Amino acid sequence: MSVPAEEVAIVSALTHEGEGVVRGGKTAFVAGALPGERIRFRRTRRHRQHDDAELLEVLEASPLRVTPRCAHFGICGGCVLQHLDPAAQLAAKETELREALARVARVEPRRWLAPLAGPVWGYRRRARLGAKYVYRKERVLVGFRERAAPYVADLAGCEVLASPAGALIAPLAALIARLTIREQLPQIEVAVADNGTALVLRVLEAPGAADLALLREFAASHRVRVYLQPAGLASVRALDEAPAARLNYALPEFDLTLEFLPTDFIQVNGAVNAALVARAVELLELTPAARVLDLFCGLGNFTLALARRAGAAVGVEGETGLIERARGNAVLNGLGNAVFHVADLAAEPADAAPWLKGGYSHVLLDPPRTGARAVLGAIARLAPARVLYISCHPGSLARDLMELVHQHGFTLEAAGVVDMFAHTAHVESLALLVRP
Numbered sequence: 530m531s532v533p534a535e536e537v538a539i540v541s542a543l544t545h546e547g548e549g550v551v552r553g554g555k556t557a558f559v560a561g562a563l564p565g566e567r568i569r570f571r572r573t574r575r576h577r578q579h580d581d582a583e584l585l586e587v588l589e590a591s592p593l594r595v596t597p598r599c600a601h602f603g604i605c606g607g608c609v610l611q612h613l614d615p616a617a618q619l620a621a622k623e624t625e626l627r628e629a630l631a632r633v634a635r636v637e638p639r640r641w642l643a644p645l646a647g648p649v650w651g652y653r654r655r656a657r658l659g660a661k662y663v664y665r666k667e668r669v670l671v672g673f674r675e676r677a678a679p680y681v682a683d684l685a686g687c688e689v690l691a692s693p694a695g696a697l698i699a700p701l702a703a704l705i706a707r708l709t710i711r712e713q714l715p716q717i718e719v720a721v722a723d724n725g726t727a728l729v730l731r732v733l734e735a736p737g738a739a740d741l742a743l744l745r746e747f748a749a750s751h752r753v754r755v756y757l758q759p760a761g762l763a764s765v766r767a768l769d770e771a772p773a774a775r776l777n778y779a780l781p782e783f784d785l786t787l788e789f790l791p792t793d794f795i796q797v798n799g800a801v802n803a804a805l806v807a808r809a810v811e812l813l814e815l816t817p818a819a820r821v822l823d824l825f826c827g828l829g830n831f832t833l834a835l836a837r838r839a840g841a842a843v844g845v846e847g848e849t850g851l852i853e854r855a856r857g858n859a860v861l862n863g864l865g866n867a868v869f870h871v872a873d874l875a876a877e878p879a880d881a882a883p884w885l886k887g888g889y890s891h892v893l894l895d896p897p898r899t900g901a902r903a904v905l906g907a908i909a910r911l912a913p914a915r916v917l918y919i920s921c922h923p924g925s926l927a928r929d930l931m932e933l934v935h936q937h938g939f940t941l942e943a944a945g946v947v948d949m950f951a952h953t954a955h956v957e958s959l960a961l962l963v964r965p
């Protein structure tokens with residue numbers, strides 16, 4: 530097969546995955562290229578609607594291009610935007626949100642909120658890393674998957690993982706290489722709490738006495754808590770059963786401490802999360818008489834802050850374990866006005882659902898990437914004065930806003946992006962709806 534010709538073009542936009550878009554002829558997606566840049570590139574893979582292409586040279590660089598801090602940028606799939614100034618990353622995410630709202634929802638917010646920014650390095654307190662023993666190199670690799678292939682990237686460290694996890698990648702690889710079960714340990718989940726760091730090692734074979742000794746030595750010398758996961762999530766156990774204090778994070782503005790287990794969902798960026806909770810409470814304009822419904826509430830991240838400012842808060846979530854933690858967190862923080870229910874919110878709720886009783890003046894929802902289509906009708910029937918939608922996917926947000934605005938009569942009062950995942954292409958955003 531002949532090698533495709535080199536081409537020169539100006540990049541016109543960014544894809545949702547952070548690649549440069551070249552139009553004119555068949556569209557090409559060029560990883561590493563930025564809007565406005567003149568580049569030399571070569572097509573590498575054909576698809577129906579576009580081609581993938583490799584960047585050969587930046588002939589005229591964007592003024593917004595910066596030198597990526599991480600030596601693994603380009604190979605590692607953890608970050609795709611480190612070559613773009615962080616403020617410009619947020620502007621690009623705002624453009625993506627704006628376009629999704631206009632194109633899919635056919636709506637423009639009455640006001641755009643300033644992006645909610647936070648630390649862009651060392652921010653990631655939750656991650657799932659791969660581990661792979663490579664025979665040829667007689668080494669273990671620990672890291673995110675590669676950007677262009679399903680292999681574990683060969684990392685020495687990570688600039689976005691929260692301290693101390695970012696500096697533990699090489700020591701972890703060296704540790705696993707010394708274990709007899711080095712080929713039976715494919716994954717490590719990382720959770721960095723305010724009071725400690727947890728590493729959950731997925732083990733396909735039980736570690737023997739020598740391996741356990743090495744794991745204990747590692748935990749002690751790096752001051753981390755090591756957990757083993759031999760099967761599903763319910764099998765996760767601390768390396769030593771000695772009771773350690775539960776992992777936790779604080780929301781000081783609300784005088785809250787939230788406890789969690791190392792594999793629980795927590796918002797990735799701790800500082801941005803604290804700012805997001807505060808902004809959510811502010812935008813909802815709660816009074817002491819307010820009754821707030823918090824859908825997809827997890828372990829009570831928003832619910833408890835809402836309960837601090839409102840008369841009552843009711844959280845609903847699909848995972849029983851998270852609801853147990855939410856209830857425990859309400860008790861821990863002395864909140865008697867926060868109530869929690871387990872429910873599958875991917876199914877339309879029956880009118881008799883216990884969590885729909887009592888009426889609500891405000892609703893907050895924070896669904897997964899798939900959005901919240903099944904509960905939109907129920908939210909509309911509650912007729913709350915304000916609805917705050919926190920989203921991790923502009924496409925599903927826009928789809929749901931279309932229904933809430935055009936079918937259920939809400940007004941999109943405000944919207945804005947949230948810098949939860951700096952250097953990645955993920956767009957977190959919020960939208961405030963009011964009833965006219």
Ligand SMILES: C[S@@+](CC[C@H](N)C(=O)[O-])C[C@H]1O[C@@H](n2cnc3c(N)ncnc32)[C@H](O)[C@@H]1O
Pocket residue numbers: 794795796825826827828829830831845846847848851872873874875876895896897921
């Ligand atoms: C983006 S997280 C938000 C969690 C929480 N609001 C927080 O800030 O930590 C989405 C939550 O939705 C829950 N979830 C996902 N699918 C669900 C479903 N079908 N029914 C109910 N909850 C679901 C997840 O377990 C997760 O806790």
